[in-house]
Amino acid sequence: MIKALLSHCLVWLLLVAASVQAAVAAGDSVTLGVFAYRPDNVINERYQPLADYLTLETGMPVNLRVFNQDDMNRALAANQIDFFLTNPSHFLVIRSERSLTGALATLGRNWQGETTGSIGGVIIARAEREDINRLQDLEKKSIATPGLTYLGGYQAQALELVNAGVDVRRHNRMVFLGNHDRVIRSVLSGDTDVGFIRTGIYEELLSENPNLADELKIINPQQLRGYPFVLSTRLYPEWPLVSLPHVDSRTVRRVASALFALEPEHAAAQAAGLAGFSPPADYQSVEMLTRTLRMPPYDQVPRVTWVDILHQYRNWVITVAVLFVLLVITSLWLGRKKKQLASEERRLRSLIASWPQPMLMIRNGELVDCNRAAVDLVGYTSEASLLGKSLAAFSPHSQPDGAPSSQKSEALFTRVTAGEVSQTEWLFVRSNGERVWVAMTLAPVYEHGSDIPSVLCSWHDITRRKQAEEQQRLALRVFKNAREAIFITDAHGVVMDINESYTQITGRDHKSAIGSLPPMPVDEGSAILVAASRHGVWSGEFAARHQDGQAIVLNLSLSSVLDEQGELSHFVGVFSDITRQKEIEKQLRIMAHYDALTNLPNRVLFSDRLHQSMAQARRQNYRLAVVYIDLDQFKPVNDAFGHDAGDGLLVEVARRMRATLREEDSLARLGGDEFAAIIVNVPDAVTLDILLSRLLTVIAEPVWVANHSVEVSASMGYTLYPQGEEIDGDQLLRQADQAMYRAKREGKNRYYCFQDADA
Secondary structure (H helix, E strand, O other): OOOHHHHHHHHHHHHHHHHHHHHHHHHOOOEEEEEEEOOHHHHHHHHHHHHHHHHHOHHHHHHHHEEEEEHHHHHOOOOOOEEOOOOOHHHHHHHHOOOOOOOEEEEEEEEEOOOEEHHHHHHHHOOOOOOOOHHHHHHOOEEEEEEHHHHHHHHHHHHHHHHOOOOOOHEEEEOOOHHHHHHHHHHHOOOOOOOOEOOOHHHHHHHHHHHHHHHHEEEEOOOOOOOOOOOOOOEOOEEEEEEEOOHHHHHHHHHHHHHHOOOOOOHHHHHHHHEEEOOOOHHHHHHHHHHOOOOOOOOOOOOHHOOOHHOHHHHHHHHHHHHHHHHHHHHHHHHHHHOOOOOOOHHHHHHHHOOOOOOEEEEOEEEEEEOOOHHHHHHOOOHHOOOOOOHHHHHHOOOOOOOOOHHHHHHHHHHHHHHEEEEEEEEOOOOOEEEEEEEEEEEOOOOOOOOOOOOEEEEEOOHHHHHHHHHHHHHHHHHHHOOEEEEEEEOOOOOOOOOOHHHHOOOOHHHOOOOOOOOOOOOOOHHHHHHHHHOOEEEEEEEOOOOOOEEEEEEEEEEEEEEEOOOEEEEEEEEEEOOOHHHHHHHHHHHHHOOOOOOEOOOHHHHHHHHHHHHHHHHOOOOEEEEEEEEHHHHHHHHHHHHHHHHHHHHHHHHHHHHHOOOOOEEEEEOOOEEEEEEEOOOOOHHHHHHHHHHHHHHHEEEEEOOEEEOOOOEEEEEOOOOOOOOHHHHHHHHHHHHHHHHHHHOOOOOEHHHHHOO
């Protein structure tokens, strides 16, 4: 057995060498960078078989390079790496600094036959430390950790301690050692009280040194069924494998295909302790962790200065300042003129007449004098048309607050004649019926020889301002009552305000939403802010999560807002929940492409998969077989026991055939009791015969339907591709159909190849 194993290893190494030689001759190679969370020699020993495996499967040399985080950052900046494998927190930092499209795959760990795609943190201390048993006991203790950007070596534990009321960032002495092995040595030697390591490290070292279980203890152990490692924190997605933007798409597909095809039993997977690779996980939980801890790349908080506040409310500041200046000027002017009223009356009249702002003189409630600006404001032809009338004559019956204009004006004059300067907003009606708003100031003017003062009235046209305020109120009502979620952010994308629909769709209340980032695609992140600021608008659909964890799909439209100087000041986003719509679309796609009874692909989807498989067979230079399957003696079952029994028979036979075929093969129901299969990568006729014989066997086994045991058989015909001349998928299916009819003629419960059928 050992000789056979050595023989297989030698053959595999020769294939790797041949593949590398061929790829070098073609001048095509890639570099895989792996983050060294343990000593470099350990990481090299574990992941070199993976690089050799990728070399063999992709047909191009894959060079392994092991880095610490700083060296990996420098290598990425110099484009010296094509693919890299690192912890999720480090991936978020790299993604924020470089234009990455997202993770290519997420690795799965394998330990003693149990697999997991999650990573967590472990808190260790020496076994004899009786003063360290709970998370609260870690306060003010010295802590060894590989580094701040290690998810399982620092961040997971830091968040767990913050939630327990212990802020290690402020009250503990942190010792950064670069990798997990040094952390364990530091705890064992007594240099530090506590150590932070990632899950899996403890078990690896325990297998090398069983005495370690007596020397160390786990703080805050978690009991998770099915998780193979000791754990002190919650779980997060495992390491991502990422491709750099400069790598061409064909190379990315080849590497991804090889990664997803890696089985746990493969030598490369066993060397690295892997269960294989799966589609990219959702790293939003890691992003939320780093945001909570304000770790890179989310350690920068936008600064709000007095200049920003003044810039935001500048219109109100200017308006109040102007009104205040006018009030001061008017008050000073009236105070000075009161002492000189008799001698300055003529000068006052001349000033009022030439003043560009509407001015009027009122005595006993009637206009006795006005300037041209006042006449023009109310739209009359001459000053004489205004004299002798009250303010109520140019006003609507009631002011907007509901008070009658006549009563409100009398109350104003009463206060002013008592010596008070009054300011108010007033609505007038022009002679043509238009309405005009004014800011009206009334002040007492003491004339010589009169005990009752006259009233000097000035108007300032604020119609545009009132219209703008009305538009703002309307916009606010639309903002609050819109069914779509609306949010407003600053120039950095931080939310400033939201409406009620935002809370209903996302589950985040106003308090938690303000100051945070709005829902955005995880893969694109801040790139959509850049796109919206550059093009004015960005729109798209993406997957998100409700505050309660429920998956939702949002349709977002993000627009940029510029200030008077043309600079970006805000973003306005509108999104709606289209989860139900997407579910309906998915159901429609399923109905269009899958058989409702057996859940197998129907003829349409089978045809599409056949064309794809033919194209892949041509690219990868292997053969495939198309098999046409027809059940024998199915109609008697239907006639004897009814259609429900026939349907049950079809479901069971379909299940057996699907279980017999390989994972990469396809099985479809074409209609009635007819099925078709695509068998890819057929190495030889013997292998295909074995597979078809197994299909005949499982189909012929008895099936229990309608309280009876029934038996059917199958007639099968198959054809191979490629052939001497190029043909399409429909021709392949017809060839297999012809071979199937030959099998029926020859006695059923057998299979024939198309060439044999022709003969």
